Amino acid sequence: xxxxxxxxxxxxxxxxxxxxxxxxxxxxxxxxxxxxxxxxxxxxxxxxxxxxxxxxxxxxxxxxxxxxxxxxxxxxxxxxxxxxxxxxxxxxxxxxxxxxxxxxxxxxxxxxxxxxxxxxxxxxxxxxxxxxxxxxxxx
Amino acid sequence: xxxxxxxxxxxxxxxxxxxxxxxxxxxxxxxxxxxxxxxxxxxxxxxxxxxxxxxxxxxxxxxxxxxxxxxxxxxxxxxxxxxxxxxxxxxxxxxxxxxxxxxxxxxxxxxxxxxxxxxxxxxxxxxxxxxxxxxxxxxxxxxxxxxxxxxxxxxxxxxxxxxxxxxxxxxxxxxxxxxxxxxxxxxxxxxxxxxxxxxxxxxxxxxxxxxxxxxxxxxxxxxxxxxxxxxxxxxxxxxxxxxxxxxxxxxxxxxxxxxxxxxxxxxxxxxxxxxxxxxxxxxxxxxxxxxxxxxxxxxxxxxxxxxxxxxxxxxxxxxxxxxxxxxxxxxxxxxxxxxxxxxxxxxxxxxxxxxxxxxxxxxxxxxxxxxxxxxxxxxxxxxxxxxxxxxxxxxxx
Ligand code: SF4
Ligand code: SF4
Numbered sequence: 001x002x003x004x005x006x007x008x009x010x011x012x013x014x015x016x017x018x019x020x021x022x023x024x025x026x027x028x029x030x031x032x033x034x035x036x037x038x039x040x041x042x043x044x045x046x047x048x049x050x051x052x053x054x055x056x057x058x059x060x061x062x063x064x065x066x067x068x069x070x071x072x073x074x075x076x077x078x079x080x081x082x083x084x085x086x087x088x089x090x091x092x093x094x095x096x097x098x099x100x101x102x103x104x105x106x107x108x109x110x111x112x113x114x115x116x117x118x119x120x121x122x123x124x125x126x127x128x129x130x131x132x133x134x135x136x137x138x139x
Numbered sequence: 140x141x142x143x144x145x146x147x148x149x150x151x152x153x154x155x156x157x158x159x160x161x162x163x164x165x166x167x168x169x170x171x172x173x174x175x176x177x178x179x180x181x182x183x184x185x186x187x188x189x190x191x192x193x194x195x196x197x198x199x200x201x202x203x204x205x206x207x208x209x210x211x212x213x214x215x216x217x218x219x220x221x222x223x224x225x226x227x228x229x230x231x232x233x234x235x236x237x238x239x240x241x242x243x244x245x246x247x248x249x250x251x252x253x254x255x256x257x258x259x260x261x262x263x264x265x266x267x268x269x270x271x272x273x274x275x276x277x278x279x280x281x282x283x284x285x286x287x288x289x290x291x292x293x294x295x296x297x298x299x300x301x302x303x304x305x306x307x308x309x310x311x312x313x314x315x316x317x318x319x320x321x322x323x324x325x326x327x328x329x330x331x332x333x334x335x336x337x338x339x340x341x342x343x344x345x346x347x348x349x350x351x352x353x354x355x356x357x358x359x360x361x362x363x364x365x366x367x368x369x370x371x372x373x374x375x376x377x378x379x380x381x382x383x384x385x386x387x388x389x390x391x392x393x394x395x396x397x398x399x400x401x402x403x404x405x406x407x408x409x410x411x412x413x414x415x416x417x418x419x420x421x422x423x424x425x426x427x428x429x430x431x432x433x434x435x436x437x438x439x440x441x442x443x444x445x446x447x448x449x450x451x452x453x454x455x456x457x458x459x460x461x462x463x464x465x466x467x468x469x470x471x472x473x474x475x476x477x478x479x480x481x482x483x484x485x486x487x488x489x490x491x492x493x494x495x496x497x498x499x500x501x502x503x504x505x506x507x508x509x510x511x512x513x514x515x516x517x518x519x520x521x522x523x524x525x526x527x528x529x530x531x532x533x534x535x536x
Pocket of ligand 2: 081097098099100101102103119120121122123124125126127
């Protein structure tokens, strides 16, 4: 059996697919461990879901094939929170508020604020504290 | 010893030696102060951060028929029109009409005066709505039109207070989250925030106001500007280290410059949750290396600069005057300070990254011969303290 791995996905549900129990089937039929960061799935509206899936390469691939049978868009970068480089002033006021270090200052000489989307757990704290509206959510 | 004229001659001939305030210390360490003072002509300093006491005068030109504006809004943000017919003053902290402010606490304050200034400099089309009571010579009573900065006769930034010499480190001693102009402060000293470019900051490199004075040319968001007065609340008489570096906010500058020459990256609307709107502004100030003393003072390092840690839940609003302790900018830059034995994470609301960018941009302009210095024609007061507002119960108390 191959090693397990974890992938972060962002799923976009068009209006008509919002009633589908996709997560249930990912767990039950594709043996995936699912960790949902953030979801906005309201009946009769468009929806979004950002989640981690953990499983073997084969199970992740079959899970993805399954999701693709719906009219759901998978964004495999899985990033629902973005930092707009051009709007960011690199002030750093967001850094102590970010619980995972996804926003951080690595080089103390330039004091540039780096954003690492993979470490982001989408707590949305930076969106609340950024004075320059540089952080935004996809939904 | 050098004079302003000699320095400007070297700038004009493209020969000036210019370093930024974060490069100069190592240069002086290598070359020695004597040699460095002869070689270096200018040290550039800079800062970028929210500067609430900023605004601009705009002149629209006359419509046909004419209007003597008595009330006006740009993008629904109120501007002051108690001046001549089609002149207005737009202030950075003015909220947009109908902003719920803190009624839905903490308010978001998405758009206001600072954002209008950003949009103006970015060349966006903005809406003007103005009213008047009508006069014989200015009959029009209402106007709604759209304009860009290019349509205006003048757009002159006139800021009563910029570039605080040093600043508080804000912390929250209470057990609930508070929202301040220093950002969101979590309860029980869980985080802190500061606001200064430290060793790059203009007035920390000229602590006694020997070269930065009234009439000094400055780089204001990319435009050539100048210091037109001491800034409001300028307090030259302050607590200082033995080297003269202020240990509290101290000096300030009143700056002006032509907005038509400004760059949008350095004029940015600020939204502070639960507090309000402001303007993020970039300023660069060149320091002429007239002699060894001036040079020595530009060699100030983060480790020589201390900021007071102040509680913003009680001491600041109640003006108790209490300072918890002082911390150095080395600690602040590390992202963690120690306050009465407790480690506290700290963030900056002023951008060192952008300040560095400005210091380099200004250094390049001077090296190219595009930016000359001017000698102040008056100095900022060094011995004046700041007065509080006394609340009196009657006019003859
Ligand atoms: S608070 Fe906003 S502007 Fe400041 S560093 Fe973070 S993302 Fe950039
Ligand atoms: S959403 Fe939360 S985890 Fe992600 S970058 Fe912003 S503060 Fe950090």
